Amino acid sequence: MRLAFMGSPDFAVPALRALQAAGHEIAAVYCQPPRPAGRGQREAPCPVHRAALALGLPVRTPARLRKDAAEHAAFAALGLEAAVVAAYGLILPQAMLAAPRRGCLNIHASLLPRWRGAAPIHAAILAGDAETGVTIMQMDAGLDTGPMLLRGTVPIGPRSTTPELHDTLAELGARLVLEALERDPPAVPQPEAGMTYAPKLTxxxxxxxxxxxxxxxxxxxxxxxxxxxxxxxxxxxxxxxxxxxxxxxxxxxxxxxxxxxxxxxxxxxxxxxxxxxxxxxxxxxxxxxxxxxxxxxxxxx
Structure with a gap:
């Protein structure tokens, strides 16, 4: 299947590698531009950028998308069956959401509609939740509001930490998005009951x-x-x-x-x-x- 992959941090890397290993054709990888890092503040690529280069995949790093008609056109010209998004860091405009034939699938690290937003893993531990998980969601113009395709759960133990859950959920998300692409399950609207929001941490x-x-x-x-x-x-x-x-x-x-x-x-x-x-x-x-x-x-x- 011809895909684009859109992600930036470590959480997204297992999904990118799994899609490549499964034989999907990844036409382009989108991620955040290199940022100053370390004591020398030299520009460094994000984890997905480094992983994509190691896999020999073409990388695009636009700084913004919302009003960039040239980027919208370039994305549409890729002729995608679907795009897979995992913690990309930029909001996709409607022109890009609608370009792939099967739309854009998001790997979200919570059991939606609980913990929409930027820090769902942290929020689940902070709240004392007994479990969390991954939702594969069909993206729409809202913030984590699109219909759900697949979900998988993970228990939160009494000593669970964010790094431990992060790695477990990243691997689960990689498995679930492969299943979603293969099965094309029906989309189920998110219930409004139980919706909570996980704001960005500072x-x-x-x-x-x-x-x-x-x-x-x-x-x-x-x-x-x-x-x-x-x-x-x-x-x-x-x-x-x-x-x-x-x-x-x-x-x-x-x-x-x-x-x-x-x-x-x-x-x-x-x-x-x-x-x-x-x-x-x-x-x-x-x-x-x-x-x-x-x-x-x-x-x-």
């Missing part, structure tokens, strides 16, 4: 609010690492919390309760397990506290 989401219950802060640590991360301020530094777990304990929120990194929360306490100072490597809490003590009674910011 650096402001990183701060830990000790007035929240320990269980909520634990979910936050598991959901928001590696980006935007979770942190508290102490001694003028933002200390990143890379791993933690809820524990028994009580006290004024933010107060250090013992010498091993137990911190009181709005309900219960949070056991700090792995921390990182700015410019330093991650450390188990025992090693961290030897160089950066948090005495009992300290109130963390």
């Amino acid at each position: 650096k402001d989401d990183a701060r830990l609010d000790w007035s929240l219950p320990a269980a909520a802060l634990d979910r936050r640590v598991r959901a928001l690492n590696p980006w935007p991360g979770t942190a508290f301020r102490q001694g003028g530094e933002a200390i990143r919390v890379l791993e933690a777990a809820p524990a028994e304990g009580s006290g004024a929120p933010g107060t250090v309760l013992d010498a091993a990194g137990l911190v009181a929360c709005g309900e219960g306490a949070l056991r700090l397990l792995r921390l990182q100072r700015p410019g330093r490597g991650p450390m188990p809490v025992a090693d961290f506290l030897r160089g950066f003590p948090l005495p009992v009674g300290t109130v963390l910011g």
Whole structure:
């Protein structure tokens, strides 16, 4: 089948490789343009760009699409049966949505209509959901509002993290989109009941609010690492919390309760397990506290 693939981050790479391995003809790969990265701020291609070059596929990196008639025409001229979209990062205008004969299929990392939007994996962990999954959706002009073609579920365990779910869902999405292209299942409209929205995350989401219950802060640590991360301020530094777990304990929120990194929360306490100072490597809490003590009674910011 003659396809275009449209995606940018690591999440999209398994689907691109699976489509190529299955024998589909990928006429073009669309992804975000190279961006400055690293200490030298040299322009670097995104993960999908690198994967496409390794597979010998042609790559297009338009900075915008909405009002670019030349890009719309070039896309239509590809003569596509379908386009597969996975976390591309640009909104497709109607002219492009309508160009492939079978339209554009989106790999969305949630069980739609729950967690439409930019950060569905993080949102599912933050909310304490028992499961998440992937929906293969026929795209329309709305934000993740199109009819559903296939869904697959994945349990969220009590210690699940965003990186773990990300990789599992990326592989599931690759399998499901191959099945959707092969079977061409009927499209089922999304119900409005149960619709929730997962907004884009920002650096402001990183701060830990000790007035929240320990269980909520634990979910936050598991959901928001590696980006935007979770942190508290102490001694003028933002200390990143890379791993933690809820524990028994009580006290004024933010107060250090013992010498091993137990911190009181709005309900219960949070056991700090792995921390990182700015410019330093991650450390188990025992090693961290030897160089950066948090005495009992300290109130963390």
